Amino acid sequence: MTAPIVGHLDPFFFEVVEAVHRDLRTVYGTANPFVFAISGTGSAGMETAVSNFVEPGAKFAVFTAGFFGDRIAEMGRRHGARVVRCEKPWGETFSEAEAAEFIDRERPQVVAFVHAETSTGVLQNPEWITRPAHAAGAMVIADCVTSLGGIPIRIDASGIDVAFSCTQKGLSCPPGLSPLTASPRAIEWLRARKTDPPIWYLDLKLITDYYEGQHRYHHTAPITMFYALREGLAAIRDEGVEQRFARHQRWHVEFVQRMRAMGLEMYVAEGNRIPTLNTVRVPEGVNDVRVRKLLLEEHGIEISGGFGPLAGKIFRIGLMGPLATKDNLDFFCEALEKCLAGAPAVA
Amino acid sequence: MTAPIVGHLDPFFFEVVEAVHRDLRTVYGTANPFVFAISGTGSAGMETAVSNFVEPGAKFAVFTAGFFGDRIAEMGRRHGARVVRCEKPWGETFSEAEAAEFIDRERPQVVAFVHAETSTGVLQNPEWITRPAHAAGAMVIADCVTSLGGIPIRIDASGIDVAFSCTQKGLSCPPGLSPLTASPRAIEWLRARKTDPPIWYLDLKLITDYYEGQHRYHHTAPITMFYALREGLAAIRDEGVEQRFARHQRWHVEFVQRMRAMGLEMYVAEGNRIPTLNTVRVPEGVNDVRVRKLLLEEHGIEISGGFGPLAGKIFRIGLMGPLATKDNLDFFCEALEKCLAGAPAVA
Numbered sequence: 201m202t203a204p205i206v207g208h209l210d211p212f213f214f215e216v217v218e219a220v221h222r223d224l225r226t227v228y229g230t231a232n233p234f235v236f237a238i239s240g241t242g243s244a245g246m247e248t249a250v251s252n253f254v255e256p257g258a259k260f261a262v263f264t265a266g267f268f269g270d271r272i273a274e275m276g277r278r279h280g281a282r283v284v285r286c287e288k289p290w291g292e293t294f295s296e297a298e299a300a301e302f303i304d305r306e307r308p309q310v311v312a313f314v315h316a317e318t319s320t321g322v323l324q325n326p327e328w329i330t331r332p333a334h335a336a337g338a339m340v341i342a343d344c345v346t347s348l349g350g351i352p353i354r355i356d357a358s359g360i361d362v363a364f365s366c367t368q369k370g371l372s373c374p375p376g377l378s379p380l381t382a383s384p385r386a387i388e389w390l391r392a393r394k395t396d397p398p399i400w401y402l403d404l405k406l407i408t409d410y411y412e413g414q415h416r417y418h419h420t421a422p423i424t425m426f427y428a429l430r431e432g433l434a435a436i437r438d439e440g441v442e443q444r445f446a447r448h449q450r451w452h453v454e455f456v457q458r459m460r461a462m463g464l465e466m467y468v469a470e471g472n473r474i475p476t477l478n479t480v481r482v483p484e485g486v487n488d489v490r491v492r493k494l495l496l497e498e499h500g501i502e503i504s505g506g507f508g509p510l511a512g513k514i515f516r517i518g519l520m521g522p523l524a525t526k527d528n529l530d531f532f533c534e535a536l537e538k539c540l541a542g543a544p545a546v547a
Numbered sequence: 548m549t550a551p552i553v554g555h556l557d558p559f560f561f562e563v564v565e566a567v568h569r570d571l572r573t574v575y576g577t578a579n580p581f582v583f584a585i586s587g588t589g590s591a592g593m594e595t596a597v598s599n600f601v602e603p604g605a606k607f608a609v610f611t612a613g614f615f616g617d618r619i620a621e622m623g624r625r626h627g628a629r630v631v632r633c634e635k636p637w638g639e640t641f642s643e644a645e646a647a648e649f650i651d652r653e654r655p656q657v658v659a660f661v662h663a664e665t666s667t668g669v670l671q672n673p674e675w676i677t678r679p680a681h682a683a684g685a686m687v688i689a690d691c692v693t694s695l696g697g698i699p700i701r702i703d704a705s706g707i708d709v710a711f712s713c714t715q716k717g718l719s720c721p722p723g724l725s726p727l728t729a730s731p732r733a734i735e736w737l738r739a740r741k742t743d744p745p746i747w748y749l750d751l752k753l754i755t756d757y758y759e760g761q762h763r764y765h766h767t768a769p770i771t772m773f774y775a776l777r778e779g780l781a782a783i784r785d786e787g788v789e790q791r792f793a794r795h796q797r798w799h800v801e802f803v804q805r806m807r808a809m810g811l812e813m814y815v816a817e818g819n820r821i822p823t824l825n826t827v828r829v830p831e832g833v834n835d836v837r838v839r840k841l842l843l844e845e846h847g848i849e850i851s852g853g854f855g856p857l858a859g860k861i862f863r864i865g866l867m868g869p870l871a872t873k874d875n876l877d878f879f880c881e882a883l884e885k886c887l888a889g890a891p892a893v894a
Binding site: 201202205207208210239240241242243244246247251271274275278279366368374375376396397398399400401417418419420421422423424425428502507 | 548549552554555557586587588589590591593594598618621622625626713715721722723743744745746747748764765766767768769770771772775849854
């Protein structure tokens with residue numbers, strides 16, 4: 201990010217952009233020509249997906265079992281969609297039968313779900329949603345904020361039409377951009393849209409004209425954020441994408457064993473867990489705020505708590521990028537054990 | 548920007564944010580409590596202003612004599628406002644009588660204008676718009692993208708209700724945030740709004756709850772961009788805001804004299820010029836693209852050309868921040884003279 205800043209129409213900038221797009225395709229697991237980094241953080245990517253692909257009046261089915269599913273539904277509502285929600289308690293997943301039953305009943309034009317739900321630590325199998333959605337002729341938007349760069353997404357194989365993410369989680373970069381991809385089918389859908397998308401700043405047609413072809417000026421992109429993302433993606437390429445995913449998986453499995461050895465319980469059922477975002481139940485009688493405060497102040501480790509219905513009930517522990525190593529796991533487990541021992545009472 | 552990245556709810560981050568807000572008040576010339584840096588570049592600030600303060604169905608008067616005035620009108624149209632445009636040829640300003648006549652006839656609820664129009668180099672006197680607008684009970688939005696940090700804006704004295712800007716022009720930072728301020732009157736107006744603003748990511752009520760009070764999570768802010776903005780503003784504070792404005796003015800005056808000595812003509816009439824963005828007429832028979840290419844390739848200097856109705860007709864020359872010095876001016880003028888001599892023919 202300390203490299204000299206060039207103009208937003210400088211040929212060097214577009215070289216950086218091209219490198220970013222190429223490497224994003226690899227981490228997303230897609231051959232989609234349409235890949236961009238939106239000039240905002242993850243939620244701007246969510247808003248880009250919803251405002252471009254869900255027209256006012258369209259029926260929009262949102263599968264939600266956590267905080268970010270609700271956020272997608274709220275954006276759909278604001279953009280004038282007819283939102284129908286398929287809800288389950290926080291922490292659960294949707295089976296293919298459940299998804300099919302809902303989609304067949306509601307017949308939405310667009311369906312959205314959260315691939316890796318940050319608020320709960322739950323991973324949703326994309327195909328359990330995309331198969332029934334495509335069978336009903338609907339397009340599928342996936343929130344990949346917590347999964348991109350951490351675990352395989354395989355956009356093309358899983359049938360996701362539109363996906364968005366962020367830079368500060370699985371890609372281990374500073375926050376500031378939202379990588380977004382769309383299938384050729386989704387782009388056809390976008391071209392056939394009858395009304396202009398409501399948000400000029402996030403209009404994908406205008407953004408396409410800026411990044412491609414004649415580079416028609418749209419907005420000034422955050423140049424240094426692209427430098428950072430290019431380097432972050434280069435580091436992933438150096439390690440190898442599949443090797444990175446395997447490393448995340450390996451230390452996740454080890455993490456689960458260590459927790460069990462400490463008498464702690466994972467919040468999410470085996471098979472549904474996000475390897476890079478581990479949710480652990482706060483033991484009975486333990487004050488989670490005090491534990492997290494001790495971890496931060498005495499060991500310099502920041503973990504998150506639960507919120508909404510999970511406030512006080514779970515710890516959310518990131519284990520991704522350069523932090524998914526044996527040394528870091530040792531360091532964390534030792535610190536957590538000490539903090540739990542020092543914080544038995546509910547405040 | 549290379550400082551360690553903290554979380555978006557970290558107390559240290561909010562210390563940085565507080566420092567940014569304090570210094571933004573100084574450069575904006577306002578005591579408004581409401582000052583934020585929006586998580587997107589300048590056009591995201593424009594969209595924030597329009598989508599929060601112009602309700603669907605509201606009558607929205609846009610004064611436009613350049614590219615960015617048109618952009619504001621386009622955003623208003625997309626958000627469902629009844630847009631009325633007061634247009635003049637690119638490069639002109641609006642007198643108080645012209646503004647009053649239009650506003651009295653149209654009776655808009657919200658009025659917008661561009662303080663410093665980047666496409667033409669023209670400065671609009673804010674009071675010629677705010678006085679008739681306030682007399683008619685309308686609220687005023689000002690595009691200060693090119694003026695903030697370069698010249699005095701004096702939000703409170705000039706009666707601007709809502710202003711937005713960018714970080715990469717007068718503030719001499721990387722692009723990535725959009726500083727926005729709103730008067731207490733505008734905030735009252737916002738609170739009385741009957742519908743939710745259409746854009747969740749740019750909803751100022753939610754953004755306020757994030758940056759103030761209990762710091763309720765909204766989106767992940769681009770942390771490193773705040774670090775950069777804090778340092779850019781600290782550099783301005785070190786020099787002194789008024790001293791900086793005076794320095795910009797001083798070298799602008801010198802610039803105009805040098806151009807005259809070279810037989811070149813300024814595009815904008817004296818009194819209406821933006822000191823930090825100088826527009827110079829391309830001399831008869833000179834190919835502006837070739838001159839700009841020579842400047843860049845042989846001297847490492849990047850200037851811009853005109854676009855739209857001014858394509859090929861003007862050079863747009865930035866003279867702001869660390870570049871507004873005698874040495875830089877000498878360097879530029881010498882280079883320009885050489886390039887003009889070497890590029891007499893139209894290609």
